[in-house]
Amino acid sequence: MTRVPDPTLALPPKVSALLGPAPTRSLDHEGRSGCVEFVNDAYWMKRGPDAVADFERLTWLGERGIAVPAIAIFEDDVLVLEDAGVPSLADHPAPGALLGRVLRRLHEIPVSACPFDGRLDVVLEQARRQVVDGLVDAEDFDDDNIGRTPEQVLEQLLAQRPAIEDLVVAHGDYTPSNVLEGGIVIDTGRLGIADRYRDLALARRDLLDDFGQAEFDAFRAAYGLAELDPIRLEYYRLLDELF
Numbered sequence: 001m002t003r004v005p006d007p008t009l010a011l012p013p014k015v016s017a018l019l020g021p022a023p024t025r026s027l028d029h030e031g032r033s034g035c036v037e038f039v040n041d042a043y044w045m046k047r048g049p050d051a052v053a054d055f056e057r058l059t060w061l062g063e064r065g066i067a068v069p070a071i072a073i074f075e076d077d078v079l080v081l082e083d084a085g086v087p088s089l090a091d092h093p094a095p096g097a098l099l100g101r102v103l104r105r106l107h108e109i110p111v112s113a114c115p116f117d118g119r120l121d122v123v124l125e126q127a128r129r130q131v132v133d134g135l136v137d138a139e140d141f142d143d144d145n146i147g148r149t150p151e152q153v154l155e156q157l158l159a160q161r162p163a164i165e166d167l168v169v170a171h172g173d174y175t176p177s178n179v180l181e182g183g184i185v186i187d188t189g190r191l192g193i194a195d196r197y198r199d200l201a202l203a204r205r206d207l208l209d210d211f212g213q214a215e216f217d218a219f220r221a222a223y224g225l226a227e228l229d230p231i232r233l234e235y236y237r238l239l240d241e242l243f
Contacts, residue, residue: 012075019043019080043072044081051079053189057116061191064109067184084184089176096207096215099176100222102183103199107168111193114169118192120161127154127242141241142205153241162195162232170194173243175206190243197229201236204228 011019019039026038036046046054051074058068058081070082089095130136136150145153171178172190179185200223207216219225 012078014073014075015045015078015080018073019045038083039080042083044069044083045078047078049077050189052077054187055079057188057191060115061106061185061188064113066106066109067182068188069180069184069186081186084180084182086181086184088186089179089181090206090210092176092181094215094218095176095179095211096218097222098181098183099174099179099203099207100219100225102179102185103171103174103203104223106171106185107196107199109169111167111169114193116192118170118172118190118194118198119165119167120195122192123194123198123239124157124161127157127239130242136242142237145238145241150242153238157235157239157242160235162235165195166197167193168196168199170196170198172198173240174199174203176203176210177206195232195236197232197236198239200225200228201233202240204233205237 010016023039024041025045027036035048035050036044039045055071055074058071062068069084072080072082074080089099092098131150131154136153138148138150139146141148141153170192171185171188172192172194173187178187203219204216207219
């Protein structure tokens with residue numbers, strides 16, 4: 001569920017100084033998840049816990065050679081990113097190969113180096129809290145889950161939890177809209193140690209739905225994926241319904 005920012009909230013002083021006394025702020029955009037504003041036609045701004053999580057992970061990824069947006073400023077719980085000036089791969093006619101290469105590079109980062117935990121013990125508790133707090137929009141479920149309640153989805157996830165997790169540094173919301181042209185990774189607030197299928201499931205879903213089998217095949221070839229586990233693909237696609 002998207003939380004709309006309150007434009008009357010005061011910005012921290014350094015952020016306010018950067019953006020000026022009367023910044024133009026727009027929510028009319030695609031390709032950025034959550035509560036994000038496009039400011040002065042030059043910056044992306046978010047605030048709150050999602051902003052803190054994104055800042056921590058973007059900083060960490062950048063230190064490991066992953067292309068990320070330039071951080072203009074981070075103060076208190078407000079993150080301001082420079083606009084990269086390029087569209088996301090959702091607007092590219094053939095995103096599969098680049099999407100696969102970027103994900104392969106991300107998944108090659110040693111798990112031992114990652115301080116962020118996205119394993120099922122953590123994520124299922126987050127999912128439960130999403131359901132309890134009424135933050136899941138069941139009208140936005142994939143077509144084959146329309147008509148189900150968030151509680152039913154959570155119950156299935158708990159009952160069918162995979163016994164094994166093939167752990168990598170996973171993005172957590174890996175879709176064409178969250179990678180910009182040039183391989184720049186955005187919206188990293190869910191990044192952490194998790195099963196590689198948390199990323200593979202979402203990439204597969206969006207590539208097949210929006211671009212077709214050929215682009216998913218190009219993704220698989222670039223990533224180096226010979227075999228697919230259909231059970232884990234479906235499990236992690238279902239998990240995403242609660243976020």
